[in-house]
Amino acid sequence: MKLGSWAVRTGKKLLALLFSLLALATAVFYISRLAPGDPLVAYYGQRAERLTPDQRAQAEERLGLNDPIWVQYARWWENALQGDFGISYKYKMDAAEVIASRAGNTLVLGGAGFALIFVLAPLLGALCAWREGGPLDRVLCRLGAAVSCIPEFWLSLVAILVFSAALGWLPSSGAYSVGGGGLGDRIAHLILPLGVVVAGHLWYYAYMVRSRVLEEARADYVLLAKAKGLGRGRVLLRHCLRCALPSYLSLMAVSVPHILGGTYVVEMVFSYPGLGTLAYESARYQDYNLLMLLCILSGGVVMCSGMAAQWISGRLDPRVRARDGEGAEP
Amino acid sequence: MPELLEVKNLSVSFFTPAGEVQAVRNVSFSLKAGEVLALVGESGCGKSALCRSIMKLLPGTARIKSGSILANGADITHYGERDMKKLRGRLFAMVLQDPMTALNPTMTVGAQIAEAVRVHRPRISRAALRDRTAELMELVGIDRPRERMERYPHQFSGGMRQRAVLAAALAGDPAILFADEPTTALDVTVQAQILDLFRDLQRRLGTAAVFVTHDLGVVARVADRVAVMYAGKIVETGTVEEVFYDPRHPYTWGLLRALPALAGGRDSLYAIPGMPPTLVNPPKGDAFACRNEYALAIDYEEEPPMFPVTDTHSAATWLLDPRAPKIAPPAGGGAVGR
Amino acid sequence: MAGEVLLDAQGLAHAFPLTRTMSVKALDGLSFQIRRGEVYGLVGESGCGKSTAARCVMNLLRPQAGRVLYRGIDTCDPKAFRANRRMLQRNRQLIFQDSAASLDPRMRVGDIIAEPLRLQRVTPPRGTCRDEAAFQMKYVGLDPGYLDKYPGELSGGQRQRVAIARALAMEPELLVADEPIASLDVSIQAQIVNLFKHLQAEHGFSFLFIAHDLAMVEFLCSRVGVMYRGRLVEEAPARELFARPLHPYTRALVSAIPIPDPRRERARKPVEFRGGELPPGGLWTEASPGHFVLEERGDAP
Numbered sequence: 010m011k012l013g014s015w016a017v018r019t020g021k022k023l024l025a026l027l028f029s030l031l032a033l034a035t036a037v038f039y040i041s042r043l044a045p046g047d048p049l050v051a052y053y054g055q056r057a058e059r060l061t062p063d064q065r066a067q068a069e070e071r072l073g074l075n076d077p078i079w080v081q082y083a084r085w086w087e088n089a090l091q092g093d094f095g096i097s098y099k100y101k102m103d104a105a106e107v108i109a110s111r112a113g114n115t116l117v118l119g120g121a122g123f124a125l126i127f128v129l130a131p132l133l134g135a136l137c138a139w140r141e142g143g144p145l146d147r148v149l150c151r152l153g154a155a156v157s158c159i160p161e162f163w164l165s166l167v168a169i170l171v172f173s174a175a176l177g178w179l180p181s182s183g184a185y186s187v188g189g190g191g192l193g194d195r196i197a198h199l200i201l202p203l204g205v206v207v208a209g210h211l212w213y214y215a216y217m218v219r220s221r222v223l224e225e226a227r228a229d230y231v232l233l234a235k236a237k238g239l240g241r242g243r244v245l246l247r248h249c250l251r252c253a254l255p256s257y258l259s260l261m262a263v264s265v266p267h268i269l270g271g272t273y274v275v276e277m278v279f280s281y282p283g284l285g286t287l288a289y290e291s292a293r294y295q296d297y298n299l300l301m302l303l304c305i306l307s308g309g310v311v312m313c314s315g316m317a318a319q320w321i322s323g324r325l326d327p328r329v330r331a332r333d334g335e336g337a338e339p
Numbered sequence: 340m341p342e343l344l345e346v347k348n349l350s351v352s353f354f355t356p357a358g359e360v361q362a363v364r365n366v367s368f369s370l371k372a373g374e375v376l377a378l379v380g381e382s383g384c385g386k387s388a389l390c391r392s393i394m395k396l397l398p399g400t401a402r403i404k405s406g407s408i409l410a411n412g413a414d415i416t417h418y419g420e421r422d423m424k425k426l427r428g429r430l431f432a433m434v435l436q437d438p439m440t441a442l443n444p445t446m447t448v449g450a451q452i453a454e455a456v457r458v459h460r461p462r463i464s465r466a467a468l469r470d471r472t473a474e475l476m477e478l479v480g481i482d483r484p485r486e487r488m489e490r491y492p493h494q495f496s497g498g499m500r501q502r503a504v505l506a507a508a509l510a511g512d513p514a515i516l517f518a519d520e521p522t523t524a525l526d527v528t529v530q531a532q533i534l535d536l537f538r539d540l541q542r543r544l545g546t547a548a549v550f551v552t553h554d555l556g557v558v559a560r561v562a563d564r565v566a567v568m569y570a571g572k573i574v575e576t577g578t579v580e581e582v583f584y585d586p587r588h589p590y591t592w593g594l595l596r597a598l599p600a601l602a603g604g605r606d607s608l609y610a611i612p613g614m615p616p617t618l619v620n621p622p623k624g625d626a627f628a629c630r631n632e633y634a635l636a637i638d639y640e641e642e643p644p645m646f647p648v649t650d651t652h653s654a655a656t657w658l659l660d661p662r663a664p665k666i667a668p669p670a671g672g673g674a675v676g677r
Numbered sequence: 678m679a680g681e682v683l684l685d686a687q688g689l690a691h692a693f694p695l696t697r698t699m700s701v702k703a704l705d706g707l708s709f710q711i712r713r714g715e716v717y718g719l720v721g722e723s724g725c726g727k728s729t730a731a732r733c734v735m736n737l738l739r740p741q742a743g744r745v746l747y748r749g750i751d752t753c754d755p756k757a758f759r760a761n762r763r764m765l766q767r768n769r770q771l772i773f774q775d776s777a778a779s780l781d782p783r784m785r786v787g788d789i790i791a792e793p794l795r796l797q798r799v800t801p802p803r804g805t806c807r808d809e810a811a812f813q814m815k816y817v818g819l820d821p822g823y824l825d826k827y828p829g830e831l832s833g834g835q836r837q838r839v840a841i842a843r844a845l846a847m848e849p850e851l852l853v854a855d856e857p858i859a860s861l862d863v864s865i866q867a868q869i870v871n872l873f874k875h876l877q878a879e880h881g882f883s884f885l886f887i888a889h890d891l892a893m894v895e896f897l898c899s900r901v902g903v904m905y906r907g908r909l910v911e912e913a914p915a916r917e918l919f920a921r922p923l924h925p926y927t928r929a930l931v932s933a934i935p936i937p938d939p940r941r942e943r944a945r946k947p948v949e950f951r952g953g954e955l956p957p958g959g960l961w962t963e964a965s966p967g968h969f970v971l972e973e974r975g976d977a978p
Contacts, residue, residue, distance in 0.1 A: 142399075229440040230451075232396055236517075237455040237507055238428030241420070247454070248443050255445070381862035382833075497723070526722040527891060531933040531947040553863055556892075556935025559942035579939045597867040598937050599896035606878070607871045608896065611864035614832055 026312055030305060037304040038082050041297055072098070085301070095298030099290065104298045108284065108306065115283035118199065119272040122206035126268065127261055129211055134218025135250050139242055141223060153212030161209045161271055165278035168201050182280040202272075202279045209271050210264070217260060221253035228252075255322055262318035266311040342409070343547050344370040344393070344515055349406035351385075351392045358619045362388040364571035365406070370515065373545045375538075377552060377562035377579070379594070381615055385571040386551045390517040394431050395423045411514075428458055432513035436520035438500035442492035448503045449488025452476065455510035475506040480536055498529035502536070509544070516541075516548040522557060534560050555598060559583060564651070567591050570626035571618055576645075577652030586670060587646075587654035589631045595670040625657070633658060633666055680712035683851055683883050688743035689733050690907075691726075703729040704740060705907035711851065716877050716884040718898030718915065720891060720930070726907040727887045731855045734885060735771050747851075767797060770844035774856035776836035780828040787824035790814065790843045797847065813842040817872060834865035841872065852876075853885045858893065866890075870897055891934045895919045900967075903927045906955060913968035923970040926950050 069075045094104045140146040173181035180198050226249050234244045273285030291299040351363035362385045370376050378386045391397045407416045435441045453472045476484035479502040522530040566576040575588040596609035613630040616622050628638035635657050646659035689707040692700040703726040711717045719727050732738040736752050744753045751757050773779040790813055791806035801809035811821040817838045828836050858866045876882045888894050895915050902912040911924040922928045929950030936942045960972045
């Protein structure tokens, strides 16, 4: 019976997820068609302007662009359900293939960024909380607030100016040097964009950890832990950080799309061949099929991370967890 | 018997945006080994601040302005955090009012008691730690300790939680236990059990205790000596019998008369008129004067010193001055009724 | 003892879901009556359903079973409630334990007291709303100089008086006070209890007084009901109940009250009560006139 109800709940959630994706797909499909621009520019490039009206009509016919929108929409679904997401007008390849070729780069950049933020934020937050009000805390708080206020694209430009143009230490764009290169080359290309992604987001999460930890530090049990003879540092780590962790983890799950969005921006500035640049191009050149797939993928990530956040906060807090099964004792 | 704890002329202030709050004003008291001292008074009279200032657990806005604290003969007034850490848990331990918030909700009860044990014996083995934790839980009357160790605080009832807090407090065999309203949040029946446990433990382990409470019934049950606090000062102190049967301070009279058990079938309770003064700018003279129906002119001018009544009993009221008019105490002599 | 029955709670039952499969029975067939002009005390351990009972009586919570009759009107029946809504909302007022939380911190005291008048569009009997608020404040022993203060500027006892004044502004018949003195200091408690006693004796208000301070209950209440796990286990006039408790739980409860007298307090031995569920059923018997007790079957009185 317990398994049954679990299955029912999971089923319900999946259904809700699918429904949201459907709604998202519909919205993106219609909005992208409403936006001004010429999809043929993506396909033919400069040549599109020199096409005769006949050729134009032919091309639109071939790409299925002259049907009513709802017909196009139905056709898209028909194909999508068979695993065919259409071709990218710009790359003249399967949209899925284009995305697959770029996703790796974004995963490396976004994943590494996320992992770094995930580890550094609690450390930084706990450090600030431990030194609350001290000079280190004050400096870090101001610095963090200032850095996280700077827009990422500007931060990227500054980083390029300083580290590539002026100092010449690091490459300014791309994921690897022309003609390939070893692991070292890839890492060198990764450092700047990664640095910007981490710098842009880290403080937001670190500050949240800091205030959660300090909030916990005012609780009675912290006073008692100190009365037991524990030092302030140990109380903060063992008690406060621990209590702050469930909400931190669920926040981090929700943060996935946030950081992903930051990655997209940074990719663009660094011309890093990832999904971010791809998404920008596809929106710019009306590359409908590519745009659809990218939006659905990103939307899926957002929704899944939301669900993960819910699940995590439910699992980690013993007060919530223990509700199933064991009751209170007299 | 030697004095275990001696507090002399202690003044503690909180520096807040509203001004300096004189939470503890010129308080002196002492505590012998194995003795229970009850600190009685209304909220905001400085009872808790007094305890926490002795353990140095006050927030950063608070400061000891003057006076000294002697523990086991050593002056700890100016001890820093590092030195205090060594004393906490061993010399002093604490139990708080609300057992709901006194335990970390994300750690098992056993882990929280074990943590207190490990502070004092860092090299203890895993098995020995479990044994000691179970032993402590048994000591405070939690049966099936090995099973309950794994439980989380929310799975315990209020009384059980307070027992667990007590177990953690006793982990380092403290010489003095500060109990800050430990039974106020509990049901009457549970309160009776915890008080009995408290007395029993105190007798078996010889722990001295400072028991902060506003409930005179609780005082009557657990205390050896009583100190009545008002507006940051101790206004009367004596053995429990002296304070209950021969109270001398008008504030103590008021507290006793306000109890429904002592209403003796009257239609209304006695209520002390007015409200306690704020401690930002304590009034000149006796802080209780404006609520005191027996106030003398001098009460508004000069603070009364502690007048000794017996060796153990003294009260800070001008009524005890030989020149003052004699007043038949309106309270004391034990409860009537039930 | 005779008097018109003002409030009649009949077989109230309510369970709160804990998980999908488990629920906790807050009320389990609770019945009691409050007569006009009496102070009815409801006591019991925390979590026994006292506050849930208060919320059912005030129609803030609809009981899953049973009904609440007020002056013979079934208030749990939506139709009857709508028909008498003004009367029901005016005549019954609630006072909470934590006046710091139940008063809007951004409203001035005068506005807080007059708000129910405005909401119910009652013409203030004493001139303007402000005059009415000032009158009620004087009535509960608050200086009208506090009219323009915010609740945060008042002490706990003063705030509780504001809460009482707000309730009295509607000139109710029944006041439901849920732990109204628990968060107050001893000397202030006495002031508030005296005020309640005065309101009842001089002005004929009826009270449902929920408290865990048994000594106060004994002093203030005319009749007392003892709740255990959502049920009433004993009910009697206050003196009688405290002098001659019959149910084992009541006995444990009464014996646990600390006596502010060291010699007698130390000689006192609390009666143990092994908790756990009450056996289902049980017989509601009258042990002596007005003194009812829930007897487990086969248990001699």
